Amino acid sequence: MNRLQTRVPVTRKEEKVCFFKITALSVIWCFLFGCSVLDFREIAVSTFPDTPGQVVPLEDSVTIRFSEPVERESTEALIRISGPGEEIPGTFTWEDELCVQFIPFNDLVPCIRYLLSLEGTLFGVSGKTKEISLTVPFYVDSDGPGLALLQSSPEHGSIVFRGTILEFEFSKPPDPDSFLMGFSIEPETPYSLEWREEGRVLSILPDEPLQANTPYTWHLDSQVRTLEGVPLTVPASSSFYVRSDGEAPALVSIQPCFREGSGFYPLPGTLDDVTFHDSLMMTFSEEISFPDLEHAFSVYPALPGALYQVSGTTFIFEPYRGFVMNTGYHITISTVLKDLSGHPLSSSIDLPFVPAIPELSVLSIGSTGTGDTTFFPDDFESPVPWDIDFYGPDLCHIFEIRFSRPFDQDYQAVTAERISCRAFFPGDLSYPDLENIHWNTAGTLLTMTFAGFEYSRDSIHRTLYVLDIPGGALGLQNQEGSFLPETVSLYIRGAVQ
Numbered sequence: 001m002n003r004l005q006t007r008v009p010v011t012r013k014e015e016k017v018c019f020f021k022i023t024a025l026s027v028i029w030c031f032l033f034g035c036s037v038l039d040f041r042e043i044a045v046s047t048f049p050d051t052p053g054q055v056v057p058l059e060d061s062v063t064i065r066f067s068e069p070v071e072r073e074s075t076e077a078l079i080r081i082s083g084p085g086e087e088i089p090g091t092f093t094w095e096d097e098l099c100v101q102f103i104p105f106n107d108l109v110p111c112i113r114y115l116l117s118l119e120g121t122l123f124g125v126s127g128k129t130k131e132i133s134l135t136v137p138f139y140v141d142s143d144g145p146g147l148a149l150l151q152s153s154p155e156h157g158s159i160v161f162r163g164t165i166l167e168f169e170f171s172k173p174p175d176p177d178s179f180l181m182g183f184s185i186e187p188e189t190p191y192s193l194e195w196r197e198e199g200r201v202l203s204i205l206p207d208e209p210l211q212a213n214t215p216y217t218w219h220l221d222s223q224v225r226t227l228e229g230v231p232l233t234v235p236a237s238s239s240f241y242v243r244s245d246g247e248a249p250a251l252v253s254i255q256p257c258f259r260e261g262s263g264f265y266p267l268p269g270t271l272d273d274v275t276f277h278d279s280l281m282m283t284f285s286e287e288i289s290f291p292d293l294e295h296a297f298s299v300y301p302a303l304p305g306a307l308y309q310v311s312g313t314t315f316i317f318e319p320y321r322g323f324v325m326n327t328g329y330h331i332t333i334s335t336v337l338k339d340l341s342g343h344p345l346s347s348s349i350d351l352p353f354v355p356a357i358p359e360l361s362v363l364s365i366g367s368t369g370t371g372d373t374t375f376f377p378d379d380f381e382s383p384v385p386w387d388i389d390f391y392g393p394d395l396c397h398i399f400e401i402r403f404s405r406p407f408d409q410d411y412q413a414v415t416a417e418r419i420s421c422r423a424f425f426p427g428d429l430s431y432p433d434l435e436n437i438h439w440n441t442a443g444t445l446l447t448m449t450f451a452g453f454e455y456s457r458d459s460i461h462r463t464l465y466v467l468d469i470p471g472g473a474l475g476l477q478n479q480e481g482s483f484l485p486e487t488v489s490l491y492i493r494g495a496v497q
Contacts, residue, residue, distance in 0.1 A: 043066060043068055043070065043122060043124050043128055044066070044067035045064065045065070045066055045122070045132060045134070046064070046065045047062075047064050047065075047134070047136055048060070048062065048063040049116065049136055049138040052137050052138075053137060053138065053139070054138045054139070055138070055139045055140070055141070056138055056139070056140050057140075057141065058108070058110065058141045061101040061102060062101065063099060063101050064079065064118070065098055065099045066099070066122075066124075067098070068124055068125070068126065069098060069124065069125040070097075070122060070123060071123040071124070071125060072092075072094060074121075074122075075100065075122060075123070076092045076100070077120070078118050078119060078121075078122065078132065079092070079100070079116075079118055080115075080116075080117045080118075080119070081102055081104070081114060081115070082114065082115045083108075083112055083113075083115075084150035084151055084169075088104050088108070089104070089105050089106075090102050090104035090105050091103050091105070097125075108140040109140065109233055109234050110139070110140050110141035110146055112139070112140070112150070112171065112233075113138075113171075114137070114138055114139070115136070116134075116135070116136045116137075116138060117134065117135045118132050118133070118134045119132070119133055119134075146171070146172075146230060147170060147174060147226050147230050147231065147232050147233060148172075148232070148234065149168060149170055149171075149220060149232065149234070149236045150169045150170060150171055151168075151169050152166070152167065152168045152169070152236070153166070153167045154166070154238075155238075155240070156239060157239065157240065157241075158240050158241070159241045159242075159243050160210075160241070160242055160243070160287075161242070161286060161287045161312065161339070161340045161341065162210045162211075162212055162242055162244075162341050163206075163209050163210075163287060163289065163339070163340020163341070164210060164240075164287070164312070164340070165203050165204065165205055165206075166185075166191075166203070166204035166218065167203050167204070168202045168220075169197075169200060169201050169202075170200050170201075170202075171200070172200065172226050172230075173198060173199030173200050173226065174199070174224050174225065174226060174232075175224075175225055175226060175227050176195065178223055178224050179193075179202070179224050181223045181224075182221045182222065182223030182224035182225075182232065183218065183219070183220055183224065184218065185204075185216060185217070185219075186216065186217050187211065187214065189206050189207075189208075189210065189216075190207040190208070191205055191206050191207060192204075192207065193205075209340055209341065210242045211242060212242055212243065212341075213243065213244050214241070214242050215239060215241050216240055216241070216242060217238070217239040218237060218238060218239075219237045220232060220235060220236045220237070222235060244341075247285075247286070247343065248339070248343045248344065248345060248346045249284050249285055249286050249288050249337065249338070249339040249343065249344075249345060250285040250345070250346070251282060251283075251284055251285075251333065251345075252284060252285050253281075253282075253283045254270075254281070254283075254351065255268075255269060255270060255273075255280070256269055256274045256275065256278040256279070256281070257278065257280065257281035257316065258277070258278060258279065259318065264279060264281060264316045264318075270353075271331070271351060271353035272353055272356060273356050274323060274353065274356060275323070275355060275356055275357060275481070276322040276323055276325075276355065276357050276479075276480050276481025276482075277322050278323070279316050279317060279318040280331070281310075281314065281315075281316055282314070282315045282317070283313055284313045284314075284315075286312075286313060286339050286340075287312030287339060287340050288337060288338065288339050288340065289337070289338050289339070289340060290307075290309045292336055292337045293315060293333075295334075295336050296333050296334045296335070296336040296337035297331075297337075298331075298332050298333075299317070299329060299331055299332075300332065303319050303321070303323070304320045305317055305319040305320050306318050306320070312340075323357065324357075324473055324481070325355065325357040325358075325359065325473075325481055325482060325483060326354070326485070327354065327355065328352060328353075328354050329352070329355070330350055330351065331349070331350075331353070332348065332349060332350050332351075333345065333349040355481070357480060357481045358404075358405060358480065358482050359404075359482060359483075359484075359485060360403060360405050360476065360478060360482040360484050361377070361403070361404040361484065362377065362401060362403060362404075362469060362484065362488045363376075363377075363402045363404055364376050364377075364400075364401075365379075365399055365400065365401050365402075365490055366398075366399065366400030366401075367386075367388055367397070367398070367399060367400075367492075368397070368398040368399075369388050369389035369390050369391050369396075369397050369398075369495075370390070370391050371389065373386070373388070379490070380488050380490055382491070385462075385464055385491040385493040386491065386492050386493070387492070387494075387495050388492045388493070388494065388495065390494070390495075394435075394451040394452065395451065395452060395453045395455070396449055396450065396451045396453070397432075397449075397450055397453055398447060398448070398449050398450075399447070399450070399467060400445060400446070401445070401446045401447075401448070401469065402444060402445050403444050403446070404444075405480060405482045406442055406443035406478065407439070407443045407444075407446075407479070408478070409443075410479065412443065412446075416434075416437040416446060416448065418475070418476060419448065419467070419468065419469050419470075420467075421450045421465055421467050422465065422466050422468065423463075423464075424466050424491070425462070425463070425464040426461075429454065429463055429464075430452060431452075432450035432451060432452045432465065433450065433451050433452045434448065434449075434450055435449045435451045436448070453494055454494055455494045455495060455496065456493060456494045456496045457497075462496075463494040464493045465491075465492050465494070466489055466490070466491055466492070467490040467492065468489050469484065469488040470484070470487050471483065471485055471486040472486065472487070
C-alpha cells in the first residue's frame, strides 16, 4: 500500500529565515571546532626544581616549561633566582618555544638555600595571559650539613667610619676555635668576638677604632669548620675603606615607628604625631657609639623602655608601656654621645612634644526602666539626682553609655568591669548587681543591665545611687590610649512606688 504523503506549504519569507539560521549555525560551528581558533585552556607552567627543598645536581639547570609558546622577553623578566641577601646574576637559554633554562654566571654554591620565583603576568603568543605567583626553595648538590657564609658587613668596596663592627652570618654555627684559625684581617687588628643566634651570627669588635684613611681586607678559608668538622664550602674575602672623620655627629630626624615581628618600620610625621603604641626612630648624621647613646638618652617624665640599634646611624626607643594622653614629654640627648671617632654632640638636644592621643568622652547615657530618658554631659554635672524607674520582678534598669572613641574586644570586658552602679543613700542600701553587658559592633556603645534596685519609700526617704565611669590615667582606657580626663558620675534616685 502506498503511504499518502502531504506537504505543508512554506512561505518565501519563512524559507529566507530558515536559510539564514542554517548559515549562521554553520559559520559558528566552523569557527569553534573546524578552525580551532578559540582555545580556553589556561597556560600551564612546570618547573625544575618543582618541590620545596629539592636538591638539584650541580650539573643540572633550573628549567621552566610552558604548555604553549610564550613571549620570551616578558617571561624572562618574571623569573628570578635568589640566594641569601642577593639576586643571582645569569642568562636564559631557550631550548624551544616551550622551555627556558636559567644559566648562572657563576656556579651555585652547595648547601645554600636558593629560591626560584615567578611573579607577575605571563603573556602567551596566542594573546592569552596568566597571573602567576610561584616560589620554590631548593638546594644545589646537597642540603647539608655544609657550612656557608650567607652574608657579611661592611659590604665589599664600602667606605666606613673608624668604629665599624664586622659582622658575619653563617648557614650553620662554626667552631669558634676554627674561626680564629681560618680568619685573618689586614692590617692586623686586635679584636674580640661576640656570638649570637645560636652561634650562627658573629660580630667582630675591634679593641680600638680602625685606622683612618686605610683600606682593610679580611679572609676566611677552609680552616673554618663546623663542630662536626665540615669545612667552609667556599672561602670568602672582602675589602672596605675607613675614612677620616672631623665633624661632630648630629641628630638628623626623630619620628614615630612601629614594630612588626623583630623589625621596626618608620611612620610619617614628627614627634607631634606619636601615638599611644608608637616607638621612636632616631637617625644620626653618622655612626655613633651605642653605649654612649644608652647613657646620653632620656625621656621625661620617666618612661621605661628599651633602646635598640638598627644600624650604625639608626636607633629605636621602644616604651614598655604606651605614651600617656595629654602629657608633655621631653626627649633629651646629652653631649655624652660621641661618634665612632670620639667627637661629641656640639650641644645637648631637648625635644618637647605631646603625643597625638585623642581624649575619650561620654557623649550620652541612655536610661531605660519603664520609660526612656537620655542624659547628656551637662546632666552629669547636675547636683540634683535624676529620678529613674525599674522594670520586672528583679527591679532592673538599663544604661546605654555612648563613647566618643571605640573600644576593641581586648578592652571591652575590662571597661565594663570598671564601671559601677553603687548605693549612695541610705547607708544600708544594697548595691545593684550587674546582670548583663553588650557592645555594639563599632565598640562605641556599651549597654549595661543592673538588677536589685529599690524604690523610694516616699518623697522624703529616697533611695540614691551613683553610676560611676572612672576617669584619669588609671580609669577607663581604650586601645588608642584614650581615657576620660575626669570621672563621669550620674546621680540617680529610685522613683517613689
